[in-house]
Amino acid sequence: MDAASLKNAFMRWADAMDKAASELNALDAQLGDGDLGITLKKCAANVRATLTVAPDSLPGILRAASQACADASGSSFGTLLAGGLLIAGKWLEAGKALDRVALPELLRHAVQKLSARGGAQLGDKTMLDSLQAIAQAIEEASAHDDLADVARAATASALKEFRSQPNRIGRARMFAQKSIGLDDPGMVAVMRMTQSL
Amino acid sequence: MKKILNAPSAYVDEMLAGLCAAYPSSYRLAGDRVLARAGGAVPGKVGIITGGGSGHLPVFLGYVGDGLLDACAVGNVFAGPRVADCVSAIQAANGGAGVLALYGNYGGDRMNFEMALEELESDTLKLTSVRVADDVVSAPADERARRRGVAGMVFAFKIAGARAAAGGSLDEVTAAARKAADACRSIGVALAPCTVPESGLASFEIADTEIEFGMGIHGEPGIWRGPLKPADALTDEMLDLLLPELNLAKGDSISVLVNSLGATPHEELFIVYRRVAEALAQRGVRVVMPLVGRYATSMEMTGMSLTLMPLDAELERLLQAPANCPFWKV
Numbered sequence: 001m002d003a004a005s006l007k008n009a010f011m012r013w014a015d016a017m018d019k020a021a022s023e024l025n026a027l028d029a030q031l032g033d034g035d036l037g038i039t040l041k042k043c044a045a046n047v048r049a050t051l052t053v054a055p056d057s058l059p060g061i062l063r064a065a066s067q068a069c070a071d072a073s074g075s076s077f078g079t080l081l082a083g084g085l086l087i088a089g090k091w092l093e094a095g096k097a098l099d100r101v102a103l104p105e106l107l108r109h110a111v112q113k114l115s116a117r118g119g120a121q122l123g124d125k126t127m128l129d130s131l132q133a134i135a136q137a138i139e140e141a142s143a144h145d146d147l148a149d150v151a152r153a154a155t156a157s158a159l160k161e162f163r164s165q166p167n168r169i170g171r172a173r174m175f176a177q178k179s180i181g182l183d184d185p186g187m188v189a190v191m192r193m194t195q196s197l
Numbered sequence: 198m199k200k201i202l203n204a205p206s207a208y209v210d211e212m213l214a215g216l217c218a219a220y221p222s223s224y225r226l227a228g229d230r231v232l233a234r235a236g237g238a239v240p241g242k243v244g245i246i247t248g249g250g251s252g253h254l255p256v257f258l259g260y261v262g263d264g265l266l267d268a269c270a271v272g273n274v275f276a277g278p279r280v281a282d283c284v285s286a287i288q289a290a291n292g293g294a295g296v297l298a299l300y301g302n303y304g305g306d307r308m309n310f311e312m313a314l315e316e317l318e319s320d321t322l323k324l325t326s327v328r329v330a331d332d333v334v335s336a337p338a339d340e341r342a343r344r345r346g347v348a349g350m351v352f353a354f355k356i357a358g359a360r361a362a363a364g365g366s367l368d369e370v371t372a373a374a375r376k377a378a379d380a381c382r383s384i385g386v387a388l389a390p391c392t393v394p395e396s397g398l399a400s401f402e403i404a405d406t407e408i409e410f411g412m413g414i415h416g417e418p419g420i421w422r423g424p425l426k427p428a429d430a431l432t433d434e435m436l437d438l439l440l441p442e443l444n445l446a447k448g449d450s451i452s453v454l455v456n457s458l459g460a461t462p463h464e465e466l467f468i469v470y471r472r473v474a475e476a477l478a479q480r481g482v483r484v485v486m487p488l489v490g491r492y493a494t495s496m497e498m499t500g501m502s503l504t505l506m507p508l509d510a511e512l513e514r515l516l517q518a519p520a521n522c523p524f525w526k527v
Binding site: 025029033034035037038039070071073074075076078079080117118119169170171174175178 | 270272273275276277278279280281282283304305306307308309311312335393395396398400413415417418
């Protein structure tokens with residue numbers, strides 16, 4: 001992947017966030033404050049703006065996107081998104097790859113770091129479970145599978161798998177019974193992100 | 198949505214501009230979304246910062262003032278403050294004696310404050326933090342650390358602010374804040390929701406005839422929902438949930454905050470306070486400096502909360518020490 005294609009990927013990501021905003025607000029209104037779509041729309045606008053001035057290096061773009069999300073909002077999803085992008089930027093700066101061998105390793109590393117930051121554990125029904133599902137699916141995929149297809153399928157099946165379970169952290173944990181049968185808004189957001197790949 | 202505003206996305210910034218224009222001798226902006234004392238950090242005094250979502254005035258930013266807070270990082274309505282604003286708030290409050298971050302126990306707020314503290318902590322700048330977790334309905338007593346912070350925050354601001362104004366060290370101010378935060382217990386009831394400007398959505402749905410008992414300030418679920426009951430019955434039920442956690446004995450002292458969530462009028466708050474005062478008098482508990490009014494709101498939400506804070510001699514003295522901000526004078 002080169003800088004131009006990463007920037008293009010972020011542009012498609014930003015469009016996808018705009019498109020998903022009202023769906024995510026409505027989902028979040030059932031369990032949270034109803035602002036997940038607003039948060040991601042603000043992140044998308046800031047990321048779009050920063051792409052025009054971001055350096056033409058992969059880690060430079062990831063760092064700029066991270067800062068753009070951190071500047072957009074202090075809501076927990078925005079902070080974790082910024083954290084995840086920074087983790088990816090630092091991964092590349094450390095000379096590590098982003099291929100199908102390294103990607104699951106990066107995702108598991110990010111899950112661990114974001115779990116420490118946010119306090120969620122795997123199984124709590126959060127976006128961490130989606131990231132973990134992507135890592136596992138890539139590891140299990142065959143060499144000729146398209147990675148974007150694998151990620152899309154993984155986030156969709158994680159969503160389905162967790163639908164029948166309660167949310168165990170954040171405001172949504174307080175609606176534990178009600179949350180059974182509902183999709184976690186953060187997991188839906190990650191699925192929409194993979195669909196933009 | 199029926200609100201007096203311009204662009205919903207400008208809600209917070211226009212509010213901040215108006216607040217500073219109304220009280221220029223009290224407040225100044227120390228960043229896009231940072232409110233600080235007009236006169237700047239007080240040299241040699243421990244700084245106290247807070248932060249959190251907008252939509253709760255006077256919480257959080259309103260309590261920047263003498264004998265209270267030094268700076269506040271301001272988030273969007275009901276959303277945490279950005280890391281960069283937490284950093285700026287710490288810097289604006291730094292008078293050279295260290296800074297305490299004193300805020301409500303919410304996931305986003307905690308992450309952002311922790312990241313800001315990690316960024317700034319150094320040999321020359323000592324930082325501590327205390328989270329307020331007083332809402333008894335938000336988690337059981339054996340999981341107190343998971344409870345959310347509501348109106349008890351006002352008592353914690355007052356106590357910590359008084360200790361800092363009296364020349365306390367960072368450790369002493371932090372200990373006083375923790376003592377106040379540990380002492381407070383709160384519970385709320387809600388009758389009607391508020392609307393978050395940018396989503397245009399009500400914070401929860403409820404029938405005209407119903408009350409939700411135990412509901413949190415953002416519409417977090419309570420214990421039961423049903424037909425509205427008389428004020429005395431509601432008050433007794435709130436006391437029944439708070440008092441068992443406090444182990445009060447005859448002759449103890451306590452402070453009380455009967456707080457409007459926004460739309461509930463003072464008249465109704467006093468009806469509730471009357472019953473609280475009777476119940477505490479019956480137990481031989483002495484009430485010190487009760488607070489009745491709008492101290493921690495959720496915009497136009499209808500409802501109220503009751504906070505109790507048992508006092509030892511130190512807390513009683515710090516509670517009654519002078520304090521002054523545009524929303525509250527002691």
